[in-house]
Amino acid sequence: MSDIFLGADLGGSHIAVAAVNRQGDIVDKVEDPLTRAEDQDEIIRRIIHCFQKMRRKRQLRGKLNPQVGIGVNGVTDMERGIVVFSPNLKGQWRNVPLKKNLEAALRIPVAVANDVRAFTLAESRFGAGRGATNMVGIAIGTGIGGGLIIDGKLHTGLDTRGAELGHVIIDYNGPRCGCGSYGCVEAMAAAPAITGMAIGRIRQSAGSTLMYEFAEGDLNRVSPEVVARAAAAGDLAALEIMNKVGMYIGVAIASLLAALCPERVVIGGGVARAGEVLFDPIRRTLKKWVHTAPLRKIDVVPAELGTDAGVIGAAVWAMDHAER
Amino acid sequence: MSDIFLGADLGGSHIAVAAVNRQGDIVDKVEDPLTRAEDQDEIIRRIIHCFQKMRRKRQLRGKLNPQVGIGVNGVTDMERGIVVFSPNLKGQWRNVPLKKNLEAALRIPVAVANDVRAFTLAESRFGAGRGATNMVGIAIGTGIGGGLIIDGKLHTGLDTRGAELGHVIIDYNGPRCGCGSYGCVEAMAAAPAITGMAIGRIRQSAGSTLMYEFAEGDLNRVSPEVVARAAAAGDLAALEIMNKVGMYIGVAIASLLAALCPERVVIGGGVARAGEVLFDPIRRTLKKWVHTAPLRKIDVVPAELGTDAGVIGAAVWAMDHAER
Numbered sequence: 118m119s120d121i122f123l124g125a126d127l128g129g130s131h132i133a134v135a136a137v138n139r140q141g142d143i144v145d146k147v148e149d150p151l152t153r154a155e156d157q158d159e160i161i162r163r164i165i166h167c168f169q170k171m172r173r174k175r176q177l178r179g180k181l182n183p184q185v186g187i188g189v190n191g192v193t194d195m196e197r198g199i200v201v202f203s204p205n206l207k208g209q210w211r212n213v214p215l216k217k218n219l220e221a222a223l224r225i226p227v228a229v230a231n232d233v234r235a236f237t238l239a240e241s242r243f244g245a246g247r248g249a250t251n252m253v254g255i256a257i258g259t260g261i262g263g264g265l266i267i268d269g270k271l272h273t274g275l276d277t278r279g280a281e282l283g284h285v286i287i288d289y290n291g292p293r294c295g296c297g298s299y300g301c302v303e304a305m306a307a308a309p310a311i312t313g314m315a316i317g318r319i320r321q322s323a324g325s326t327l328m329y330e331f332a333e334g335d336l337n338r339v340s341p342e343v344v345a346r347a348a349a350a351g352d353l354a355a356l357e358i359m360n361k362v363g364m365y366i367g368v369a370i371a372s373l374l375a376a377l378c379p380e381r382v383v384i385g386g387g388v389a390r391a392g393e394v395l396f397d398p399i400r401r402t403l404k405k406w407v408h409t410a411p412l413r414k415i416d417v418v419p420a421e422l423g424t425d426a427g428v429i430g431a432a433v434w435a436m437d438h439a440e441r
Numbered sequence: 442m443s444d445i446f447l448g449a450d451l452g453g454s455h456i457a458v459a460a461v462n463r464q465g466d467i468v469d470k471v472e473d474p475l476t477r478a479e480d481q482d483e484i485i486r487r488i489i490h491c492f493q494k495m496r497r498k499r500q501l502r503g504k505l506n507p508q509v510g511i512g513v514n515g516v517t518d519m520e521r522g523i524v525v526f527s528p529n530l531k532g533q534w535r536n537v538p539l540k541k542n543l544e545a546a547l548r549i550p551v552a553v554a555n556d557v558r559a560f561t562l563a564e565s566r567f568g569a570g571r572g573a574t575n576m577v578g579i580a581i582g583t584g585i586g587g588g589l590i591i592d593g594k595l596h597t598g599l600d601t602r603g604a605e606l607g608h609v610i611i612d613y614n615g616p617r618c619g620c621g622s623y624g625c626v627e628a629m630a631a632a633p634a635i636t637g638m639a640i641g642r643i644r645q646s647a648g649s650t651l652m653y654e655f656a657e658g659d660l661n662r663v664s665p666e667v668v669a670r671a672a673a674a675g676d677l678a679a680l681e682i683m684n685k686v687g688m689y690i691g692v693a694i695a696s697l698l699a700a701l702c703p704e705r706v707v708i709g710g711g712v713a714r715a716g717e718v719l720f721d722p723i724r725r726t727l728k729k730w731v732h733t734a735p736l737r738k739i740d741v742v743p744a745e746l747g748t749d750a751g752v753i754g755a756a757v758w759a760m761d762h763a764e765r
Contacts, residue, residue: 275704281733281734282699284732289611371610375609378597378603408618
């Protein structure tokens with residue numbers, strides 16, 4: 118058993134492959150921006166290329182474990198290594214046998230994971246979740262993804278389809294979600310919902326909110342980042358939006374605390390970079406809504422590994438498979 | 442290690458102690474109706490009396506395991522064997538060291554569990570949850586209790602305060618719950634909420650609903666059982682109430698399926714005895730609200746062990762402790 122594992126992260130706009138040691142440190146990394154990749158065949162070729170490039174670089178120094186891992190944005194069958202559906206990747210990602218394809222090309226064992234399950238594994242082993250026996254991982258971006266560590270292990274559930282924490286329902290009367298359900302926290306608190314609320318407020322305010330200024334007067338530039346910056350600068354409309362978003366996320370977490378009572382909740386993803394303007398209303402919501410779990414002993418904290426959590430988590434997934 | 446374990450069930454109005462074999466069969470049972478017990482000291486004396494009576498009966502035949510279990514209605518610290526709070530038991534049940542008290546009197550090891558965690562253990566090992574690696578247990582009565590089997594084991598969480606599935610939130614704008622939160626499924630779908638809806642409908646209907654007839658014209662006799670009977674007989678107002686209750690419970694289950702993706706959901710408790718008039722709207726709700734979990738592979742079924750689930754589960758809890 119060698120000491121260095123390769124982990125890949127496949128997102129909507131990039132591929133990254135990193136060499137990760139058993140302490141969770143990235144010792145080397147290659148990236149490919151995927152700007153000109155147009156379909157899944159081309160994307161799979163690029164993944165193979167990145168893996169091979171990294172293997173050549175690392176093998177010169179020896180100690181490379183043959184087991185590799187990859188985290189993929191989308192619904193994945195982690196047991197069979199199939200990408201069931203991924204709306205954010207270019208091409209038609211429906212039931213793509215990624216494990217089989219990569220193994221045929223690389224001639225080494227490949228472990229496939231959903232990207233937020235990989236994020237959760239990384240944060241649990243080497244990030245903000247260290248030492249927690251039970252941990253909830255949440256990544257807030259274009260969608261809301263999740264991961265669960267229960268009794269020290271990644272909980273995946275039937276057909277590895279569990280931990281879809283963006284689809285915890287916070288209001289049965291709520292708006293329709295992309296999944297087909299109603300009132301899921303993802304439909305109400307992910308990036309599109311935040312941007313939608315911001316554009317609505319800018320239109321109402323006749324340009325009097327900082328959000329409009331930070332978007333340079335261009336509604337196409339409104340984003341969660343613009344809202345967070347305006348909120349941090351004290352803009353009332355932006356603060357109201359972040360309070361609402363934090364409340365929605367807090368209510369979903371409150372349900373998860375009632376059910377699972379973990380000792381740690383780790384929140385990452387682009388939207389979570391907003392920092393205190395998001396975490397403050399989340400914590401206030403938990404005080405109002407959590408009464409059965411011992412809230413004072415439960416830490417709700419930002420992720421620590423940043424955008425590297427994906428590749429580190431994929432490498433951890435590879436480590437766990439190598440040790441099976 | 443012997444073959445017969447004693448399990449006790451302590452509810453608001455009764456104590457039962459059963460001798461249970463390793464196949465989950467009750468081979469003997471004693472009960473005490475608790476009608477004249479007024480405080481926890483008296484109730485603890487009665488529990489001790491029931492255990493001792495059963496031990497004397499069984500010890501004549503040998504093969505009695507010294508480890509006993511007890512399931513208690515209320516918030517329990519299952520690690521330390523303390524009843525943290527139990528509003529349904531007579532007396533002031535706050536931080537009562539039940540394990541210590543019983544062990545001092547019985548001079549044998551005692552394992553304490555929350556009653557719905559015991560129900561879940563029993564259904565998982567010997568009832569409707571047999572064979573499921575991941576199972577959600579729900580008991581609907583005066584409150585809504587829960588239990589989780591994850592990876593074959595009872596999941597209790599931090600300070601054993603998890604699995605409070607009645608406090609999964611289905612509507613952040615919902616009514617205040619007894620726990621202090623808002624929009625918990627317990628506040629909207631347990632017996633008091635059902636009875637409240639029924640009384641409201643009876644008042645509106647000027648006596649024209651079957652519910653009024655089944656309650657013998659006495660609003661004090663309105664109960665979930667009356668509503669279920671009227672619904673089964675085709676009464677429209679009662680059916681509407683049961684549809685609403687099933688929808689509320691279904692939304693809570695939908696959130697649990699998104700998060701945990703178990704292969705089995707077992708529903709018991711007095712209200713669940715309503716049968717199809719409750720299970721039908723629950724299943725319809727799941728079809729509408731569940732889109733990430735593979736619903737066709739997930740069984741949502743009634744509990745099988747009836748009121749015996751409590752004593753059997755307490756005995757299972759004793760078995761699990763004897764084998765530690």
